Amino acid sequence: MGRYRLGDIVRMTRKSLSITQEQLCEDICSAETLSRIETGRQNPGKDVYELLMERMGRIRERAYSMLSVSDYKVLEKMRQFERCIQAYEYHRAEYILEDIRRLLGGTNLDKQFIIRAESLINYRFKRISTDEFLEELHKAIRITIPRYGEISLSNWPLTYNETTLLLNISTAYSENEEYKRGIDILEEVNNALKQSYIDDEQRVIMQVVILYSISKWYGLIEEYQKAMETANEGIEICREFKIGNVLPHLLYNYAWITQQLIDKGTLPPENKRKCISYLKQAYYIASAMHQSYMEQFIKGHLAMNYDIKLHF
Numbered sequence: 001m002g003r004y005r006l007g008d009i010v011r012m013t014r015k016s017l018s019i020t021q022e023q024l025c026e027d028i029c030s031a032e033t034l035s036r037i038e039t040g041r042q043n044p045g046k047d048v049y050e051l052l053m054e055r056m057g058r059i060r061e062r063a064y065s066m067l068s069v070s071d072y073k074v075l076e077k078m079r080q081f082e083r084c085i086q087a088y089e090y091h092r093a094e095y096i097l098e099d100i101r102r103l104l105g106g107t108n109l110d111k112q113f114i115i116r117a118e119s120l121i122n123y124r125f126k127r128i129s130t131d132e133f134l135e136e137l138h139k140a141i142r143i144t145i146p147r148y149g150e151i152s153l154s155n156w157p158l159t160y161n162e163t164t165l166l167l168n169i170s171t172a173y174s175e176n177e178e179y180k181r182g183i184d185i186l187e188e189v190n191n192a193l194k195q196s197y198i199d200d201e202q203r204v205i206m207q208v209v210i211l212y213s214i215s216k217w218y219g220l221i222e223e224y225q226k227a228m229e230t231a232n233e234g235i236e237i238c239r240e241f242k243i244g245n246v247l248p249h250l251l252y253n254y255a256w257i258t259q260q261l262i263d264k265g266t267l268p269p270e271n272k273r274k275c276i277s278y279l280k281q282a283y284y285i286a287s288a289m290h291q292s293y294m295e296q297f298i299k300g301h302l303a304m305n306y307d308i309k310l311h312f
Contacts, residue, residue, distance in 0.1 A: 006049055011038035012157040013056050017147075028052060057146045074103045081117060082164075086245070088293050090124045097121060108143050109161065115140040116165055123172075130176050137169045154191040163189060163206050170213065179217040186210050201241070208234045208246040212253060219257050224266070228257045244289050251282035252298055259305070276306055283310055 014024050025034040028051045036042035044052070077100050084093035097117050104110040119136035122128045128136075141148045144162060153166070166189050170182035190210050193203050211234035218227035231254040238247040255278040261267040262275075279302050286294040302308040 005040055006044055007037045007040050007042075009157050010034075010044070010049070010052055012155055013053070014038075016151055016153070016155045017056055019056075024052060024055060028055070074100060077103070078113065085120065085124075087291070090121060093117075094121050094125075112140045112143045112161060112165070115143075116161075116168065120168060130172055134169065134172045134176075137165060137172065141165045141169065153185075153188040155195070156192050158189065158192050160202060160206070163193070167209065167213065174213070174217050174220075179221050183214055183217050186214050190214070204237055204241045205243060205246075208237050208243055208250065211237070212246055212249050215250070215253050215257070219253065219260065222260075224257050224261055228254065228261075231257065244285055245291070248282040248286040248289070248291060248294050248298065251278045251285070252294075252301075255279045255282070272306075276302070276308065279306075280310070 010024075014021070021031050021034045021038070025031055029037075029048050033042065033048075034052075037044045037048075077096055081093050081096045081100065084090070084096060100117070101114060104114065115136055119128065119133055119140075123130070123133040138148070141162065144159070145153075145156070156162075158166075166185055170185040170189075173179075173182040173185070190207060193207055193210070211230050215227045215231035215234065218224070218230060231250050234250045235247065235254065237243070238250060255275040258267065258271055258275050258278075262269060262271055279298055283295060283298040283302070286298060299310050302310060
């Protein structure tokens with residue numbers, strides 16, 4: 001989850017809405033008081049905080065119910081759900097979601113999680129269309145960002161839940177072949193994460209997932225230079241922070257982009273050795289991380305495109 005001081009939330013939200021301190025604090029508190037709140041020199045009282053956030057269209061629960069669950073066992077089940085989704089284990093994810101549904105309360109953040117999780121499962125099982133999936137995701141994100149779609153998110157104090165939702169929204173657009181729209185959303189999210197107060201470990205994990213998606217979609221619209229730069233940025237972050245779960249995807253993407261440039265004559269044929277090297281690295285890392293789907297996918301890619309058979 002994102003960890004923010006109340007003053008951080010006020011400051012980042014105000015800047016995202018492009019309003020001045022004077023406009024925000026009128027009839028609530030003095031500009032000097034607001035300045036002290038935003039810089040962390042003074043904690044706002046509950047009434048002042050709620051009035052400031054209400055003026056900006058934000059919900060009180062954002063700060064006072066960041067976890068939104070009463071039991072850490074529920075939080076662990078949420079993590080299990082996300083791991084199942086990442087591993088394409090949708091039947092198991094649906095089973096876990098039933099447990100979560102019974103244990104959750106009725107806060108707005110609980111509702112946001114349930115809407116996202118249910119629509120994600122239904123979409124992956126092809127029970128709803130992409131447009132219906134997007135409609136549900138937009139409904140979920142507007143629970144905590146009522147003006148989503150009207151404002152820039154580049155300076156928004158995003159939580160983990162909101163970041164995950166926005167990833168889902170951008171992915172849905174890409175599956176509708178609206179790649180540029182998906183890229184625009186994730187570039188705003190990436191900018192927000194770079195200046196956020198989210199714990200470093202969690203922030204970099206989210207960043208590499210975002211960079212992988214941006215790179216993949218730049219590749220699909222044949223903006224290969226941007227695709228390669230973004231993939232390389234993600235690979236370097238993975239190596240620096242020893243993040244293994246996304247690295248196979250980034251390595252595969254880098255190799256795929258390189259091959260496209262070879263086929264177009266932009267890169268010389270000898271770069272094929274780099275493609276094979278990256279794909280082998282991706283395969284062995286996926287095997288070590290027990291990512292069976294990715295492992296088999298890369299193995300098949302090497303056999304089909306490079307006549308290389310791997311054994312582990």
